[in-house]
Amino acid sequence: MANEPNNTLINLRHLKTWFPIRRGVVGRTVGHIRAVDDVSLEIHDGETVGLVGESGCGKTTLGRTLLGLETATAGEVWFEGTDLLTLSERQMRPHRRKLQMIFQDPFSSLNPRMTVLDIVTEGAALHGLIQGSREGEARRLLQEVGLGDDAMHRYPHEFSGGQRQRLGIARALSVQPTFIVCDEAVSALDVSVQAQVINLLMDLRERRGLSYLFISHDLSVVKLISHRIAVMYLGRVVESGPSREVIEEPLHPYTKALVSAIPVPGRDRTDRIVLEGEIPSPANPPSGCAFHPRCPSAMAMCSQMWPTEREIDGRRACCHLYDA
Ligand SMILES: Nc1ncnc2c1ncn2[C@@H]1O[C@H](COP(=O)(O)OP(=O)(O)OP(=O)(O)O)[C@@H](O)[C@H]1O
Ligand SMILES: [Mg+2]
Known part of the structure; x- marks a missing residue:
């Protein structure tokens, strides 16, 4: 390689x-x-x-x-x-x-009551890593893992297994x-x-x-x-x-x-x-x-x-x- x-x-x-x-x-x-x-x-x-x-x-x-x-x-x-x-x-x-982790079943690790916007920006906000708006940060992360902006206001159960895994990856990436x-x-x-x-x-x-x-x-x-x-x-x-x-x-x-x-x-x-x-x-x-x-x-x-x-x-x- x-x-x-x-x-x-x-x-x-x-x-x-x-x-x-x-x-x-x-x-x-x-x-x-x-x-x-x-x-x-x-x-x-x-x-x-x-x-x-x-x-x-x-x-x-x-x-x-x-x-x-x-x-x-x-x-x-x-x-x-x-x-x-x-x-x-x-x-x-x-x-x-x-040091982050991605799991086999992201569904059980993604809070079902949180929107994707909150899921992928919560950690970064906590660590003071967000430069502009939370929406802008979420948009960049979702794009990076191959999901569209429209994902932002939806909940984890609305996604397929592969898409949920992408969300799990976005969340892990969010804290750099x-x-x-x-x-x-x-x-x-x-x-x-x-x-x-x-x-x-x-x-x-x-x-x-x-x-x-x-x-x-x-x-x-x-x-x-x-x-x-x-x-x-x-x-x-x-x-x-x-x-x-x-x-x-x-x-x-x-x-x-x-x-x-x-x-x-x-x-x-x-x-x-x-x-x-x-x-x-x-x-x-x-x-x-x-x-x-x-x-x-x-x-x-x-x-x-x-x-x-x-x-x-x-x-x-x-x-x-x-x-x-
Ligand atoms: N919290 C725990 N308390 C007691 N025993 C545990 C705990 N976590 C894991 N074990 C035991 O430690 C051993 C290793 O488990 P582990 O989950 O790390 O294996 P694994 O290789 O990841 O297996 P799998 O491929 O099924 O995920 C097993 O015998 C398991 O039962
Ligand atoms: Mg295991």
Whole structure:
């Protein structure tokens, strides 16, 4: 993809988000759901990093933790030279505007009783970012996301799914962010509408110099938009690297299985790797490499030791196949 970005905007270091499991009337903590378990990941200026993995592997929790919407258990979240996890609520405020999120279902996050005008200017007004009139600001934003002026005085329920997603994008843009977490932002849309919204996101990235963490369980969508891809399994990133390499020559057996499930137009896939069983519980992860019970390449040591992350040709993978 064009203009290879290289300045680090976000740097996650050994990030953990564990949710306590409470039992009994006094709510004693009896264990933890390790939703995010020691994730290190960099996102560069102007870059889109795709985050993929099966349902429940911790993608949303990772996105929410880096925006400060979940409390991290441990680790660091560096943004513009500051570790956000060390900041108080008040110190966090000026950073919060720059870090936004777009959701799968904008309908549930758009207030049904507010007009589009209010929805897309509320945040900017609060932060004192509006130069002229609110109408003028709304008109510019709506135009930027491909909606007409007539949208301004209507309510969210009057729009189609694709248009609502555009409204969600306009609202996120209204506070002039530098980084946006797109959490399954196109997953509920028809394929043709999906392509339009992905194109819009790519245009906006270019025009505004944005960076994205693009979360999806669907690798075929992620590969359309991402410079780099990180693959998550049970709270951990098991492989990351430039999109083309990850898709064309996956290193980790889990990535290989995900890639083999991408549909190829016009023909049935005969090379599909079907994984046995379900993703295990993050409250009680398997010993050693958490993927070993489902891994077609598992060896004896895989059930005993978590593999060290290896750097291989500019990519990173956590798998005993690559032990030196
Ligand atoms: N607030 C919470 N309290 C307790 N457990 C939670 C909470 N949020 C998420 N979890 C658990 O953490 C794990 C990771 O969930 P998360 O929603 O991050 O996964 P995901 O990869 O986004 O899944 P999906 O693809 O279905 O959206 C799951 O086991 C989930 O049940
Ligand atoms: Mg999710």
